[in-house]
Amino acid sequence: MVRKAMAECVGTFWLVLGGCGSAVLAAGFPEVGIGLLGVSLAFGLTVVTMAYAIGHISGCHLNPAVSVGLWLGGRFPFSNLLPYVAAQVVGGILAGGVLYVIASGQAGFELSAGFASNGYGTHSPGGYSLAAALVCEVVMTALFLVVIMGATDERAPAGFAPLAIGLCLTLIHLISIPVTNTSVNPARSTGVAVYVGDWALSQLWLFWLAPIAGAMIGALLYRMISPAPAASNG
Numbered sequence: 001m002v003r004k005a006m007a008e009c010v011g012t013f014w015l016v017l018g019g020c021g022s023a024v025l026a027a028g029f030p031e032v033g034i035g036l037l038g039v040s041l042a043f044g045l046t047v048v049t050m051a052y053a054i055g056h057i058s059g060c061h062l063n064p065a066v067s068v069g070l071w072l073g074g075r076f077p078f079s080n081l082l083p084y085v086a087a088q089v090v091g092g093i094l095a096g097g098v099l100y101v102i103a104s105g106q107a108g109f110e111l112s113a114g115f116a117s118n119g120y121g122t123h124s125p126g127g128y129s130l131a132a133a134l135v136c137e138v139v140m141t142a143l144f145l146v147v148i149m150g151a152t153d154e155r156a157p158a159g160f161a162p163l164a165i166g167l168c169l170t171l172i173h174l175i176s177i178p179v180t181n182t183s184v185n186p187a188r189s190t191g192v193a194v195y196v197g198d199w200a201l202s203q204l205w206l207f208w209l210a211p212i213a214g215a216m217i218g219a220l221l222y223r224m225i226s227p228a229p230a231a232s233n234g
Contacts, residue, residue, distance in 0.1 A: 001080065005087040007058040011050040012091030015062050016191040017099055019043035020116040023181075024103050036177050043182070044170030051162030060162075063185040064088055064208075069145040069215030073223055075152075085187075092191025100195050115192050117200040118183040118207045126178035130206070133180045137210035138217065140172045141184045145218025153226065183207040184214070 022042035026034045034042070051060045059076070061067045064085040070076035096115075103109050114123070120133035128136075147168040151161040169184075176182045183189045189207035193200035 001083055004058040004080070005083045007054040008061060008084050008087040009091035009094075011054050011058070011060055012062045012088040012187050012191075013095040013098075014050050015043070015046040015185075016092045016095035016188050018046035019188065020096070020192050021099050021102075023116040024099060036174065039177065040170045040173035043173050044166040044168075046166075047169050048162045048166030051165060055162065058084075062088060062091075062187070063211075064187055065141055065185060065211035065215035066145065066148060068212050069141075069219040070149070072216050073145070073149050073219035075149065088187040089190055092187035093194055094191075096191040096195050099192070111196050114181075115196050115200075116181065117192050117196045118181045118189045119199065119203050120180060120206065123199055123203060124179060125181055128179045133206060134210050136176050136179045137183055137207065138214035140176050140182075141211040141214030142218035142221065144168055144172060144184055145215045146222045149219065149222040150226070180207070184211050186211055 019039070019042050022034060023039045027036075027039050047060075047062065050062060054060050059070075061070065061076075061084060067076060067081055067084045067088070071078055071081055100111075100115070103115070117123070120128060120130045124133060148161075148165055150156060151164040172184055173182045176184075186208040189204055193204045193207075
């Protein structure tokens with residue numbers, strides 16, 4: 001369990017540093033900024049690379065909502081849930097700290113610019129309401145879990161799960177960055193919100209509640225649509 005928790009911590013660190021780092025450091029860089037497409041791809045690439053690196057160690061959840069969903073979907077023991085979630089949150093916060101050290105080295109840097117935090121209302125990139133943010137995060141996380149559970153099903157083509165999951169996360173960001181800056185991951189949200197404080201912490205509840213609710217819905221949905229494995233004749 002110690003090795004698994006460490007793997008989840010390292011993997012979530014990479015997700016937050018790579019994804020949020022691309023948004024903070026590179027998205028709006030003059031003339032060559034990577035923009036929404038680049039940030040979306042960066043989040044997907046963190047999952048793909050870590051899935052191949054640590055998937056055989058911990059399963060590469062990198063996300064408390066994913067861990068909860070996989071537990072409800074019968075893929076993950078409840079006894080491992082708390083250590084995984086704790087490791088993911090610690091990894092996210094450590095990554096936020098490293099990103100802060102790097103970003104604050106530029107003249108004019110201000111946390112008030114958002115630091116890739118998730119938000120709704122006046123703190124939504126597109127000014128979307130609390131209701132819109134709630135629906136978006138629930139639905140996006142639910143479908144994320146369907147893809148995760150389907151791609152990692154023992155009956156799915158072997159070896160392609162990291163690509164399917166990473167591309168799914170990229171697509172989710174392409175859809176929902178304008179709405180909430182895209183969470184679907186409480187550890188990712190917490191990792192930067194603790195440094196911004198103020199509004200980011202006051203709105204953080206949504207980015208725990210909605211992804212976890214969505215993950216539970218997605219896990220149950222997959223169990224409903226997925227046929228039971230055929231009985232062995234052996």
